[in-house]
Amino acid sequence: MVEKEDLGLSLSLSSSTNNWLNLTSPAQSQPQWNALFSVPENRLQGLPKLRGIDVNRTPVATALVATESCESDEEAGASCSPNSTLSKDGGSRKTERGISDEEDGGSRKKLRLSKDQAAVLEESFKEHSTLNPKQKAALAKKLNLKPRQAEVWFQNRRARTKLKQTEVDCEFLKRCCENLTEENRRLQKEVQELRALKLLSPQVYMHMAPPTTLILCPSCECVSNNSTTSACGVASPSSAPNMPWAPIPIRPAIQRS
DNA sequence: TAAAAGGAAGATATTACGTCA
DNA sequence: TGTGACGTAATATCTTCCTTT
Incomplete structure (x- = not known):
């Protein structure tokens, strides 16, 4: 699968049809996600303490053992979650074996x-945002985690990345909207001025330069007033006659009588 | 070859826990 | 010391894609 995080700017939230809108944006310069998501040092420093408990061992690890059979299934390619159910009232979960976490000896912990684990996961994520089963197993083993935990970390990491990207996209579109609104205002004003000019002195108006023509590039929809190439560099009709170019006269058609 | 069924994997929504101000 | 906000691990469910029949 194509890694969507690498696609520059795309607003679509669906997985396979995210090309409906592609805009040149600051996001194209590939935001430094790792900088965006880097965990503040001061936050990490407190982590290993955790009241002196090695969170990877007890009692959490003990509780996780309850899902061990599930993990082994997963290694064979099966997923745990669809077979488990959750009672919404108390958060008491029952596994497919019919044993709730509480019955297993602990609620969800x-x-x-650890800082090191997070760093390794982050490094791994830099290389590939998804894990194949082999990578998952290797990474889990390296970090002394369950494969499911590595998988969950990557899932959540992808979700965070996408959320951040969406925020950036949203900001960019807001700015686009503001710019277009301003441009529209400016053009409206220009139209009014030209209309007034035409009314007041038709002779001066007749000697003005011909209207500028904007070219709409069909591939990226950028607009250019260059007669040979669009802003994106795609050749215009004169050099590429098969391109379905759509010249846009920007000055309103004013009858010259 | 098209259609239905089923599974795998990722995306998304939500819950719950730990930490900090 | 209690509490609310926040980050995030974990879970549940949905969606999409692919393979098989």
């Missing part, structure tokens, strides 16, 4: 990954 969550561990904090």
Whole structure:
């Protein structure tokens, strides 16, 4: 699968049809996601303490053992979650074996990954945002985690990346909207001025330069007033006669009588 | 060859826990 | 010391893609 995070700017939230809108934006310069998501040092420093408990061992690890059979299934390619159910009222979960976490000896606990574990995961994520089963197993083994934990970390990491990207895209579109609104205002004003000019002195108007023509590039929809190439560099009709170019006269058609 | 069924994997929504101000 | 906000691990469910029949 194409890594969507690498696609520059795309607003679509669906997985396979995210090419409906592609805009040149600051995001194209590939934001430094790792900088955006880097965990503040001061936050990490407190993590290993955790009241002196090695979160990867007890009692969390003990509770996680309850899902061990599930993990082994997963290694064979099966997923755990569709077979488990959750009672919404108490958060008491029953596994496919019919044993709730509480019956297993503990409610849902969550561990904090150590600084080193997080760093390794981050490094791995830099290389590839998804894990194949082999990579998952290797990474889990390296970090002394369950494969499911590595998988979950990557899932959440992808979600965070996408959320951040969406925020950036949203900001960019806001700015686009503001710019277009301003441009529209300016053009409206220009139209009014030209209309007034035409009314007041038709002779001066007749000697003005011909209207500028904007070219709409069909591939990227950028607009250019260059007669041979669009802003994106795609050749215009004169050099590429097969391109479905659409010249846009920007000055309103004013009858010259 | 098209269609239905089923599974795998990722995306998304939500919950729950730990930390900090 | 209690509490609310926040980050994030974990879970549940949905969606998409691919393979098989």
